[in-house]
Amino acid sequence: AKQLVGVNEEDHLILAHQSYKSGKYSQALEHGNAVYEKNPRRTDNLLLLGAIYFQLRDYDLCIAKNEEALAIDPQFAECYGNMANAWKEKGDIDLAIRFYLTAIQLRPNFCDAWSNLASAYTRKGRLNEAAQCCKQALLLNPRLVDAHSNLGNLMKAQGLVQEAYACYLEAIRIDPHFAIAWSNLAGLFMEVGDLNKAMQYYKEAVKLKPSFADAHLNQGNVYKAMGMLQEAVSCYQRALQARPDYAMAYGNLATIYYEQRQLDMAIHCYNQAILCDSRFVEAYNNMGNALKDAGRVEEAINCFQSCLVLQANHPQALTNLGNIYMEWNMISTAASFYKAAIAVTSGLSSPLNNLAVIYKQQ
Structure with a gap:
């Protein structure tokens, strides 16, 4: 009987990995949990469970599973790397940086950690350190598409458009299915005002990764800039299907409804945006305008005041x-x-x- 249990456990783990790789995260979770019930101290399974929770956007459980693994094996560099990814998504960039550095200390050739550390430094505006990390990652693995893409973002942040373009193209040359690089390339064309190229590349990004909420959102922004509002609305709705708590998508949707004088829809969407992100300053101000236009002046005043609580010198409010x-x-x-x-x-x-x-x- 013991052997059967063992086989079963391994099978579940193999199926969990296969489901994870093909993007079926809920299925992967079922198999991973089956392994966990039989053997809660398997660090390889705990690492996988953490990664699954990350993909399901449950960052607290991602952190918890990696902490369980580290309690068993304190030298497990990947766990620090994955925990850092979760903290970065939760907005605590300083803690993320600390964990990336720990991961690299334990495993100096951990190229993913170098690349992710680069994007954390970028978020903090520490662009030189970020560039060093990208270059270190690419020394370890010249085919690491994330690092090429991150280096492109750095170049773009410094206004070096040609260099950014070259980085994104290199990422796509290595892996034509890397949706993030297509999306970043699209963003570059959006910035220089070439809406047709931007549209073409965002379409490529969402074709390669239909759950890519940011790319759906930005594709909507391109449609809006082209004056194609119905198409923009569809893109924002797809962004929300991919990420139901996407405040920015609700905000952009609301703005279109407001411009079309569909005030009730606008107010509803601004409200949803605020439910997703209670610190969304512009949503309070814009919802105030919609409420005022709908004759709900007392509620409008509350919105403008909420806006000023978050940003005391907000000129429009x-x-x-x-x-x-x-x-x-x-x-x-x-x-x-x-x-x-x-x-x-x-x-x-x-x-x-x-x-x-x-x-x-x-």
């Missing part, structure tokens, strides 16, 4: 509140909001004009 008080004939309150708006921006003409109107009236 200050101006919008000023406008409401102006309409209510509460002139001195309106003036104080306009003055606050003028103090924090030089780009808005409306608070200046409105303040001039007030001074004229007095």
